[in-house]
Amino acid sequence: MARDVNQALAREFGLSADEYQRVLEIMGRTPSLTELGIFSVMWSEHCSYKSSRVWLKTLPTKAPWVIHGPGENAGVVDIGEGLAAVFKMESHNHPSFIEPYQGAATGVGGILRDVFTMGARPIANLNALRFGDPKLARTKRIVDGVVRGIGGYGNCVGVPTVGGEINFHPAYNGNPLVNAMTVGIADKTKIFLSAAAGIGNPVVYVGSKTGRDGIHGATMASAEFGKDAEEKRPTVQVGDPFVEKLLIEACLELMATDAIVAIQDMGAAGLTSSSVEMAGKGGVGIELELDHVPQRETGMSAYEMMLSESQERMLMVLRPDRQEVARAIFEKWELDFAVIGHLTETGRIVIKHKGQVEADIPLDPLAEQAPLYHRPTEETPKQARLGPVADTAGLGPALRTLMGCPDLCSRRWVWEQYDYTIGGQTVKRPGAADAAIVKLEGRTRALALTTDCTPRYVLADPEVGGAQAVAEAWRNITATGALPLAITDNMNFANPEKPRIMGQFAASIRGMSAACTALDFPVVSGNVSLYNETEGRPILPTPAIGGLGVLEDAAQAVGYGLTPGLSLVLVGATEGWLGQSLWLREIAGREEGAPPPVDLAAERRNGDFVRGEILAGRVAACHDVADGGLLVAVAEMALAGDTGATLERGGDAAYWYGEDQGRYVLATTDAAGVLARAQAAGVPARLLGSTGGALLTLPDGDTISLAELRRLHEAFLPAWMDGRAS
C-alpha cells in the first residue's frame, strides 16, 4: 500500500496535529502505516474515552457486592449462593443507521462476547432503542431492521431478550440509538480477566476468520487503491449468530479447564485493541505473526488485519501445556483455532507479516500518553417551572390519546419478535412487570433487569435527567420486589467538542452519581457513544441505564397486572408536575418546563417501603408511575391483568397526568394495613380505588372499556409497521 505516512494521513485517520506529534515523539521516527493505524484506533474516542474519562472517573463504582467495576469487559456483582452476575451495555448506533439489521445484530453479538469472555453464560439480553419521527419512511425502515436484527441474532444464539425500551423523537431522525445489554451468570470464583501473563505463553486466535469488515473507512476511500478500489472498500460487518453460539459453548467448555490465562473478545478495532489491552494490562510485551491469522480473503495487509472488525472472534493467552486440550475443544465446535503469537518481556507490541516487521510500538506510552481532554463545558440553562396549563381535553380523551401514542403504546409487536422464553427461566416476561424477572437455573434465586432513560428530561435538565434515569431503573427493579444491586450505563451524546454538549455529559454524570450514591446502586460497567449528530442536529442527551437487582425467591416477584377484588394504593407524593410530561407534549402540544425533580431521599424511603410490603407478601401487583403519569399507570395495570378499576372521584389533569417521581401504585387486599404502615414509615400514601370488572371508571365518572383501551393501546405498531390491525 503506497501511502506516505504524514500529518495529512494522520488527520484522515482521525488524529489531531498534537496527537500525531505525540506519536512521532513516542516512536522517535515516522510510524509505519500499520503503526499509525494502531495509534489512531487506540486513541480514538471509542477506545480511549479521551473526552469522557475525566467525568467517568467520578461515578460511584464500589459496594461490598461489587466484584469488578468498570475497567473489565463487563461489570461483575455478587448475587449470592456463590454466583456472580456479569453485565454490560454497549451501543451500535452508527452501524445501525447504515444497515439497521446487521448493525443491531452485530451490536447484540458484541455485547454477548463482552459477557461470556469473562466466563459467564449469557442468560438475558435487553436493549434501549431510540428512533426518529414515526412519520418518516426512513424511521420505519430502521425500526424494522433493528428489531429484526436484534431478534435474528438473539433468537439464534439462544439467549432470551427479556426487556428494553423504545422512544421516538425527531432528534433521532438521522441518528437512531441502538444500545444492547447482556447479563450472564458465572461462578464468582471463576471470573476470567484479560490481563496477559507468562512470558512465552501462546497467544491464540479463535472463532471466525478475518476479512476486511468494518476497517476504518477514511483511508480506504482514497484514490491510491486504483481499479481494485471496489474490492477493497471496507464492508459492513455481518453477524453470524450461529458461529457466536458455537463460540459461547466452546469458550465455556474451555473455561471449565485450567487452560486460559487471559481472554478478551475482539470488539471495536479487533485484533489491535484486544492484543494491546491484554498485553498492556498484564505489563508484558506481545509479538504476533499475522501469517497465522485465519483469513477469509486473500491478500490482506497487516494494516487491514490489525484494523478489521470481523465479528465472532476472541483472543486468548493459554498455558502452553494446555494448548492441545484447547485446540481439541475448538475443533469439536468446528471453529478456527490458531496460535498467532506469544508474550514477550519487551513491553512492546511487535507485528510481523510475511517476514517483515510491520509494527513495533512500546505499550506503556501507547496507553499512558493517550490523549485525555478536559473539554470545556457549558451548563444547560435551567428551565422555568411550568405555570398552570388549561385542560381543554378532559381526562378520558387524553387517556385514549396517550395510550395509543408512539411513546406509550404497547411494545408487543416488538417483543413478539424476540424469543423471551428460551432457557425456561423467564418468570416475568415483557409486558408483565416493571423489570424482567429471570430465574437462575436450578435455583429459586432470580434477577430483575431493566433499561431506562427519559431523554426529554435530560435535555431540559441534564443533572435531574441523569438522576432520574438511575432512579427509574432502581424503581422498576423495586416494583417487582427485587433488591437493586448495580447498573451499567450507555452514555449517548452528541459532539463533545461543543461546550453545551459536554456540559450535558458532565451534568448527567453528576446527577447519575448522586442517585447511585443515594440508592446504593453503583455503576459497574458502561459505554460511551459520542458524536451522535447529523448535519449539526444533535440527538437528545441519552444516558441509558441498565439496572440489575436480585430476588432470593422468584416466587415473590410481583407483576403489574391487576386481578379483581383489590384496592389500589398510591405510594409517593403527587404535586401534579406537568413540565416535560407526555401529557404536555401529546395533549397540549408543548415541550417545555423544568422536568420533575428527583428527591433521592424520598425515592429511597418510598422504594424501601414498597419492597418491604412486596416481600412480606402483601402486594398482588405493583407498578411504578412513569411516562404518562398516574392514570396511564393504572390503565397499564388494568390491561396487563385484563381487570378493570374504579378510581376515586377528584383530581385534575395535573394530578392524574403529572410525572412526579418516586411513586408506585400497589394493588392489595389490605389497603388499611398498607396505609397505616406507610404513615408509620413517613411515606405518603393514599387510597386510589378498587379493581374488578371490564371497565376503567375514571375520577370524573367517565368510563372506558378495557376492550377499547386495548384496541387503542395495541394499534400503533402493527398498523404502522405491517399495515395490520392488531
Next chain:
Amino acid sequence: MKAVVTVMLKNGVLDPQGKAIGQALSGLGFDGVGEVRAGKVIEVELAETDPAKAQAAAEEMARKLLANTVIESFKVEIAA
C-alpha cells in the same frame, strides 16, 4: 415479460449462509467444493412489453427494494 433479479452479497461481505452450506456439502462427501455464496432470486412478472423499459423498471425495483445496496449487489435479466 418476466424480470429475474438476482441479489448476491457483495464481494468481501461475510456470507455466513454460504459458508455453512459449503461445509455441509463437504460433510456430505462432495469433493472439490470451493467457495459457496448464497443469494436471492426474485422473479417479477411485468405488464411492460419493451425489454429495455422492463430492464430499467426492474433495476429501479432492485435499487429501491429488492436489494440492500449497502451490502448486496444485483443483476437483472429479462425473459420473454
Next chain:
Amino acid sequence: MKAVVTVMLKNGVLDPQGKAIGQALSGLGFDGVGEVRAGKVIEVELAETDPAKAQAAAEEMARKLLANTVIESFKVEIAA
C-alpha cells in the same frame, strides 16, 4: 467451474415472501407488477473441470441438500 443452483418454490406452494414483495412494489408505485416469486440462488465453486460432471454433481447437491423437493424445484447452470 462454478455451478449456479436456482431454487424456487413449486407452483401451488404458497409463496408469502413473493406476495409481500409484490405488494411492496405496487405500494412503491411500480405499475403493471404481476406475480412475484422469491427463490434462492446458490453459487458453488467446483474443482471439477468437465462441465457434464460438474452439472451432475451440482444436481446431486441440489437433490440432497440445496432444495427440498417436497416444495421446491431447482435448476442448475454451469459457468466457466
Next chain:
Amino acid sequence: MKAGIVVFPGINRERDMAIALERSAGHAPRMVWHRESDLSGLDLVVIPGGFSYGDYLRCGAMAAQSPIMGAIRAHAARGGHVLGVCNGFQILIEAGLLPGALLRNQGLRFLAMDCHLKVERADTDFTRHYQQGEVFRAPMAHGDGNYFAAPETLDRLEGEGRVIFRYATPTGEITPEANRNGSQRNIAGIASENLRVLGLMPHPEDLVDPLMGGEDGKPLFDSICAALAA
C-alpha cells in the same frame, strides 16, 4: 425411561428440554452430541429446538443430512419413540421422518407468543395425560412454522388420525386468528403412522413450572414418561 437429547451445532433449547424431562421422569436425560452414532439403550430420542446450523439454507436441512440421522431413523424403524420440537420438528420433516414442509410464517416475522393447542388425540403415548379435545397453552418461538403439505397428504394425515395438535382459540375453536403462522388446517403437530414419532412447533417444555407461568406443557412429558416407564 431413558431419554436422550440430540444436540446439533446451533441447537439451543436442549437445556429447557432437559429440565422438562427431568421434572417428569425424575432423572436427567442423556445429552447426545450429533457426532455420536450409538442410540442404543434409549427409549426416547428428542430433537429440541434451536437454530441447527444457523437455520441457514432451510431450517433443519443441514442437520437432517448429518450422520446421526441414520441412527435416529433406525431407532424409529425399530418402533422407538422420537419427539421433535420446533427446530426438531423441522429436522424430522427435512429428514423425511414426518411428511410435509414448514414454510416461513405468514406475515414473514418471527413469532414469540403463547398459542393454544387443541389435543386432537389423547390416546397416544405423548398425550395420554391430556383429555381428548383439551386446549392447553404453549409458548411458540419460530420464524418458519407454517405447516404445508399437498392436499392428498393432508387428507391422509387426517384420515389416519395423525394430526395430534392444532392451533386453537382458548376455547377450542379452530380459527384463522388462532393460526398466526398460517399453517394449513391449523396443524401444529403431527405423528408418524405408528404414532411414535411426534413433531410439533410450540414449546410445551417451556411451560412445566408455575414459575414459568404455568404447567400446561407438563402432561406431554408426564405422558411419555409414563408410557415408557420400565
